[in-house]
Amino acid sequence: MTADAHVEEHFAGSNKLFISIWVWLLVLTLIEIFLAYKPMPIYLMLTVLLGLSIIKAALIIAYFMHMKFERLSLILTIIPMLVVCIMLLFVFFPDSFRSAGLRYQFKEQPPVAPAAEEEP
Amino acid sequence: MSTEARVGHFPAVDWEGGALPYRVGHRKLGMWLFIVSDSLTFSALLIGYSYLRASNVWPTPFPFWPSIIFSSVMTFCLLSSSLTMVFGVSASSKGDKDKARKWILLTILFGVAFIVLHLIEWKHLIDEGMRPFFLPEHWVKVFTTTSGVPPSPLFGATFFTITGLHMFHVASGAVYLLVVAGRIKKLTHEDVEISGLYWHFVDLVWMFVFPLIYIMSVDAGHHLAGH
Numbered sequence: 001m002t003a004d005a006h007v008e009e010h011f012a013g014s015n016k017l018f019i020s021i022w023v024w025l026l027v028l029t030l031i032e033i034f035l036a037y038k039p040m041p042i043y044l045m046l047t048v049l050l051g052l053s054i055i056k057a058a059l060i061i062a063y064f065m066h067m068k069f070e071r072l073s074l075i076l077t078i079i080p081m082l083v084v085c086i087m088l089l090f091v092f093f094p095d096s097f098r099s100a101g102l103r104y105q106f107k108e109q110p111p112v113a114p115a116a117e118e119e120p
Numbered sequence: 121m122s123t124e125a126r127v128g129h130f131p132a133v134d135w136e137g138g139a140l141p142y143r144v145g146h147r148k149l150g151m152w153l154f155i156v157s158d159s160l161t162f163s164a165l166l167i168g169y170s171y172l173r174a175s176n177v178w179p180t181p182f183p184f185w186p187s188i189i190f191s192s193v194m195t196f197c198l199l200s201s202s203l204t205m206v207f208g209v210s211a212s213s214k215g216d217k218d219k220a221r222k223w224i225l226l227t228i229l230f231g232v233a234f235i236v237l238h239l240i241e242w243k244h245l246i247d248e249g250m251r252p253f254f255l256p257e258h259w260v261k262v263f264t265t266t267s268g269v270p271p272s273p274l275f276g277a278t279f280f281t282i283t284g285l286h287m288f289h290v291a292s293g294a295v296y297l298l299v300v301a302g303r304i305k306k307l308t309h310e311d312v313e314i315s316g317l318y319w320h321f322v323d324l325v326w327m328f329v330f331p332l333i334y335i336m337s338v339d340a341g342h343h344l345a346g347h
Contacts, residue, residue, distance in 0.1 A: 015207065022203040025327075029195050032331050033188065036338040049331040056327045064202050064320045066313070074142040074152070082156050089167045093174065100175040 013063060021063045028052050144310075151314045155321045158289075162325050165285065166332055169278040176272035179255060179263040181344055182337045190241040191334045194234050195326065198290075201230030202323040205297075205316045212312040217304050220312060224301040227319065231294040238287055245279075252277045262343045279333060286329055289322045 032052055035045065062068040067075060142149055172178075182188060208223030249256030255263075255273050263271040300307065300315040339345075 013210075015210065018203060018206045018210075022199060025199050026196065029192070029199070029330075032335050033192055036188065036335045037184075037340050039340065042336075046336065049335060053328050053331050057324050060202065060320055060324045060327065064206055064323070065317055071143045074144060074149075077142070078152055078156060082159055085160055086163045086167075089163060092167065092171050096171040096174040103175065 013066075013069070018063065021059055025056055025059060028056050148310055148314050148317070151317050155317065158321065159325075162282075162285070162328070165278075165282050166328060169282060169332070172272060172274050172278060176274070177263065177265055177269045178337075179259050179271040179275050180337045181259050181263070181275075181339055182334060183339055183344065186244050187241060188334065188338060190237055190244075191330060194237045194241075195330050197230045197234040197237065198323045198326050201227045201234070202320050204230065205319045209313050209316040212304070212309050215309075221301045221304050224297050224304070224312075224315075228294050228297050228301070231290050231297070231319075234290055235287060235294075238283065242280075242283075245276075250276045250279075252280050259344070275337075282329055282333060286322070286325055289325065293319050293322050 032049055035048060038045075067078075144152075204223050205227045208220045208227060211217075211223060212220035250259075253273050253276065255271060255275060260270055296318060297315055300312060304312065
């Protein structure tokens with residue numbers, strides 16, 4: 001049970017640092033909620049939201065999960081392969097766009113939600 | 121990139137291996153590997169959801185009240201639980217196990233609050249008529265396109281699967297932390313740190329689920345206002 005008791009303790013980071021990370025995470029979340037009600041093209045919205053999410057994830061991994069204070073070899077073992085694997089999943093999207101076209105026989109326009117004034 | 125943990129090391133030295141090539145115990149390395157595989161599970165689910173969304177007419181039915189208010193408060197609960205968990209691990213690193221236990225119990229409390237709020241939010245949607253393979257009739261009516269294409273009924277399937285699996289992770293994390301809090305006197309600091317890793321990971325996943333599932337499905341145009 002204590003086989004790794006000789007692992008060095010190197011817990012770094014003060015409570016003040018962690019509270020400031022928490023505040024940043026809350027601020028970024030509030031920006032996301034605010035953006036939800038800003039009319040903008042869906043691709044722009046998706047890009048901004050994912051960008052903010054990746055920043056939040058990086059803050060959590062680096063500080064809360066302590067990755068910033070780990071050995072470089074661990075970081076290089078865990079992170080790049082994860083990023084590459086997730087990127088590889090993107091290979092499905094061209095098929096997704098293609099099947100949207102097949103299914104609904106769009107001529108020029110993609111489907112859009114109807115305007116509100118249509119409703120009684 | 122240099123931190124105090126690596127002072128005096130050139131990066132190349134990190135690759136020399138030895139008994140502890142990553143300078144973490146085998147259990148901590150195991151938890152990191154589990155987190156990698158679980159990240160891929162959630163990535164696959166979120167990308168499957170995006171696939172369906174891009175190839176279908178997709179409803180955007182979530183109102184500000186209750187959906188967005190609830191999910192925002194839930195986000196606050198999870199972020200705060202991560203902070204209390206960090207304080208717990210920090211106390212544990214100083215050898216103050218009683219204090220660590222109190223912080224971990226507070227973390228569990230935030231986690232349980234998240235689950236309770238999420239179940240209430242689920243109940244709102246179920247009462248509205250949302251099911252894994254059916255949309256409420258008034259949603260179908262409102263979100264059918266002008267050319268007559270109805271919205272995908274898989275909205276509920278993706279929503280309940282992804283948020284349900286995440287909720288299961290929060291619930292099992294709460295049980296895990298309860299065990300850690302109960303046995304903390306017998307556990308090493310690294311064991312406490314490992315439970316923290318898992319908990320932060322659950323928080324991290326929500327940072328993607330919240331914008332992609334909730335924020336991207338906001339009824340910003342108030343299409344459902346009169347229904």
